Amino acid sequence: DTEVTQTPKHLVMGMTNKKSLKCEQHMGHRAMYWYKQKAKKPPELMFVYSYEKLSINESVPSRFSPECPNSSLLNLHLHALQPEDSALYLCASSPLSGGTEAFFGQGTRLTVV
Amino acid sequence: DQQVKQNSPSLSVQEGRISILNCDYTNSMFDYFLWYKKYPAEGPTFLISISSIKDKNEDGRFTVFLNKSAKHLSLHIVPSQPGDSAVYFCAASVLGNEKLTFGTGTRLTIIP
Numbered sequence: 331d332t333e334v335t336q337t338p339k340h341l342v343m344g345m346t347n348k349k350s351l352k353c354e355q356h357m358g359h360r361a362m363y364w365y366k367q368k369a370k371k372p373p374e375l376m377f378v379y380s381y382e383k384l385s386i387n388e389s390v391p392s393r394f395s396p397e398c399p400n401s402s403l404l405n406l407h408l409h410a411l412q413p414e415d416s417a418l419y420l421c422a423s424s425p426l427s428g429g430t431e432a433f434f435g436q437g438t439r440l441t442v443v
Numbered sequence: 444d445q446q447v448k449q450n451s452p453s454l455s456v457q458e459g460r461i462s463i464l465n466c467d468y469t470n471s472m473f474d475y476f477l478w479y480k481k482y483p484a485e486g487p488t489f490l491i492s493i494s495s496i497k498d499k500n501e502d503g504r505f506t507v508f509l510n511k512s513a514k515h516l517s518l519h520i521v522p523s524q525p526g527d528s529a530v531y532f533c534a535a536s537v538l539g540n541e542k543l544t545f546g547t548g549t550r551l552t553i554i555p
Contacts, residue, residue, distance in 0.1 A: 334486070336486075361541045363541070370548075371547075372532055372545035372546060372547055372548055373487065373532075373545050374545075375542055375543065375544075378541045378542065380541060385541065386541065386542060418484070420486050420487075421486075422486070424541065426541065431477060431489050431492055432489070432543055433489060434479075434486030434487045434488070434489075435486050436484075436485050436486050437484070437485065437486050439484065
């Protein structure tokens with residue numbers, strides 16, 4: 331199994347809603363990532379978990395709250411988002427050994443209305 | 444501050460010919476480089492990587508070249524196929540650090 335699975339694929343939410351994005355991998359990878367990608371821009375790193383501990387937070391606003399319940403799962407909790415937060419949210423994982431080839435999921439297309 | 448740059452936003456190549464995608468970086472601490480391919484509304488797919496101890500790595504139709512003194516890398520695809528049409532991102536990291544820094548991307552179009 332070489333897949334990173336993200337749910338949902340699409341999400342529309344209001345600015346007062348609370349929602350969560352989910353990510354799962356069964357490759358035994360010990361690093362998991364959240365990236366945000368706006369149209370015609372490169373993916374931008376948001377958070378990194380290493381061995382289930384938050385190791386990097388790229389100064390992301392607190393309305394985005396990551397959670398790593400176990401080594402296979404990564405969540406991103408969303409609350410009080412703004413329309414400018416609309417983007418493709420990508421989850422990735424990597425083995426944390428040798429090179430850093432990260433494997434990406436298909437992403438969640440988020441629209442904030 | 445864009446530490447990884449791809450100066451060509453788009454590139455068109457005839458099917459069967461060689462596609463050459465370029466990438467420049469400014470951070471001399473980077474020692475591991477990767478290329479990803481991305482279709483619309485999908486996540487990036489890893490293609491090939493190279494560490495700074497090498498200057499070339501080959502995998503099938505894909506070859507990556509690294510010129511450390513020029514802080515430049517390139518991806519060669521030969522022969523180019525219609526399925527290669529996508530956006531290509533180069534990415535860089537420091538070995539042992541989980542963070543990948545992506546370039547701005549090049550949209551490759553293969554003309555049948």
